[in-house]
Amino acid sequence: MSRKKVLNLINTVVANSCKCPAHSHNYGSAAATAQTGRKEYAFEMSASTVRFGPGVSAELGADLVNLGAKNVCLVTDKNVAKLPSVRVAFDSLARHGINYEVYDETRVEPTDESFWQAALFARRKQFDAFVAIGGGSSMDTAKVANLFCSDPEAELLDYVNAPIGRAKEISVKLKPLIAMPTTSGTGSETTGVAIFDYKRLHAKTGISSKHLKPTLALVDPLHTLTQPERVMAFAGFDVFCHALESFTAIDYRDRGPAPSNPSLRPTYQGRNPISDVWARFALDTIRTNFMDAIYQPDNLEARSGMHLASTMAGVGFGNAGVHLCHGLSYPISGHVRDYKPSGYSGDHALIPHGLSVVISAPAVFEFTAVACPERHLEAAQILGANIAGVRNADAGRLLADTVRGYMQRAGIENGLRELGFSSSDIPALVKGTLPQERITKMSPREQTSEDLAKLFENSMQVY
Numbered sequence: 001m002s003r004k005k006v007l008n009l010i011n012t013v014v015a016n017s018c019k020c021p022a023h024s025h026n027y028g029s030a031a032a033t034a035q036t037g038r039k040e041y042a043f044e045m046s047a048s049t050v051r052f053g054p055g056v057s058a059e060l061g062a063d064l065v066n067l068g069a070k071n072v073c074l075v076t077d078k079n080v081a082k083l084p085s086v087r088v089a090f091d092s093l094a095r096h097g098i099n100y101e102v103y104d105e106t107r108v109e110p111t112d113e114s115f116w117q118a119a120l121f122a123r124r125k126q127f128d129a130f131v132a133i134g135g136g137s138s139m140d141t142a143k144v145a146n147l148f149c150s151d152p153e154a155e156l157l158d159y160v161n162a163p164i165g166r167a168k169e170i171s172v173k174l175k176p177l178i179a180m181p182t183t184s185g186t187g188s189e190t191t192g193v194a195i196f197d198y199k200r201l202h203a204k205t206g207i208s209s210k211h212l213k214p215t216l217a218l219v220d221p222l223h224t225l226t227q228p229e230r231v232m233a234f235a236g237f238d239v240f241c242h243a244l245e246s247f248t249a250i251d252y253r254d255r256g257p258a259p260s261n262p263s264l265r266p267t268y269q270g271r272n273p274i275s276d277v278w279a280r281f282a283l284d285t286i287r288t289n290f291m292d293a294i295y296q297p298d299n300l301e302a303r304s305g306m307h308l309a310s311t312m313a314g315v316g317f318g319n320a321g322v323h324l325c326h327g328l329s330y331p332i333s334g335h336v337r338d339y340k341p342s343g344y345s346g347d348h349a350l351i352p353h354g355l356s357v358v359i360s361a362p363a364v365f366e367f368t369a370v371a372c373p374e375r376h377l378e379a380a381q382i383l384g385a386n387i388a389g390v391r392n393a394d395a396g397r398l399l400a401d402t403v404r405g406y407m408q409r410a411g412i413e414n415g416l417r418e419l420g421f422s423s424s425d426i427p428a429l430v431k432g433t434l435p436q437e438r439i440t441k442m443s444p445r446e447q448t449s450e451d452l453a454k455l456f457e458n459s460m461q462v463y
Contacts, residue, residue, distance in 0.1 A: 136186025185235025187314020268321025331432025369396025
């Protein structure tokens with residue numbers, strides 16, 4: 001089929017597609033003209049292979065045999081390794097004769113130091129495959145160990161996102177990585193992102209590349225039955241914001257100019273027709289399962305739903321991107337003083353990632369709604385709000401109130417003050433947000449330092 005016929009077919013499909021507010025977003029209308037200039041005209045979807053189902057952990061050993069793995073690095077943490085559901089995976093390794101070594105020094109909310117410790121461990125061995133079992137911290141740590149084992153001459157900041165790091169493109173071949181999430185939150189089993197606290201700046205940053213994506217994600221909802229209530233709540237709000245932020249992110253065609261080489265197209269490209277599918281599914285699944293998953297720990301249906309939503313939202317935001325909730329969350333986590341949440345082990349203060357993300361969500365979506373009110377209204381509707389008669393001008397308020405409702409029902413702290421912050425911290429929080437341009441630029445609305453300060457101020461008290 002000729003290029004002209006392909007473009008005509010695209011335009012015909014768009015012209016005859018559903019025109020209702022929920023599905024009409026004008027995707028593809030610029031297809032015929034976008035390729036003649038420098039404006040972005042394409043999006044790319046890449047994701048890990050995903051296998052979902054209760055009991056798939058028992059297939060881990062066979063998968064490693066199929067990959068030809070002879071010496072495996074298994075990245076986890078000491079608490080996860082003791083879970084009965086995880087023992088199934090270890091038994092599978094033994095049953096299939098897999099030679100493996102466990103790295104269980106993963107830090108919850110990794111730092112540059114903990115990442116580098118894992119990288120040095122991997123460099124001392126001759127691993128030919130990696131397995132990550134745990135939450136996002138374990139999966140991100142495994143990605144980094146894999147990268148720096150595969151590139152033994154590199155330093156940590158070589159691959160870290162600019163402006164903190166040098167943002168070097170990954171050109172080395174990485175080893176196979178199988179990810180087995182035990183929490184329902186980060187979606188890291190499908191993404192090419194590894195996030196850490198850069199202690200020198202008291203801010204989160206990370207490494208981002210499609211080459212970091214796990215080869216295979218084994219998503220077993222049986223793991224979720226051991227999640228403590230607060231872990232389920234905080235991790236669930238990470239899913240919540242992944243879906244909302246990717247759904248309201250900047251249109252992929254407005255992100256910037258098309259790259260000179262398709263390999264340079266960024267991991268976070270902006271919302272697009274395919275990422276919208278994942279985001280809508282995740283939001284609808286959250287509406288029907290989230291609260292039951294928090295307060296009914298034995299409800300396998302609800303917890304399975306959230307586990308699947310986590311993976312689905314991960315595929316969506318892993319290609320579309322997130323924006324301000326995550327951008328603001330990084331300095332919030334990095335400036336933690338003495339907050340220690342219940343349900344989390346460890347002796348260090350930490351603000352769980354999902355909590356640091358959702359705490360600013362009402363303020364963020366009230367701010368961004370002016371850029372795409374229809375999307376904010378649709379998101380609120382999927383989450384259960386009645387949008388009949390609501391004007392576009394009130395879209396931000398409605399979505400913000402909807403988010404607040406979920407936060408209150410889940411028992412989320414009432415703003416940054418309850419996490420130990422005050423208005424005097426705002427300049428430092430803004431300073432920590434500014435280096436997060438990789439994600440803040442995915443917001444549908446541009447923001448100044450004054451705008452960021454206002455968002456933090458409006459997040460001091462949520463209810």
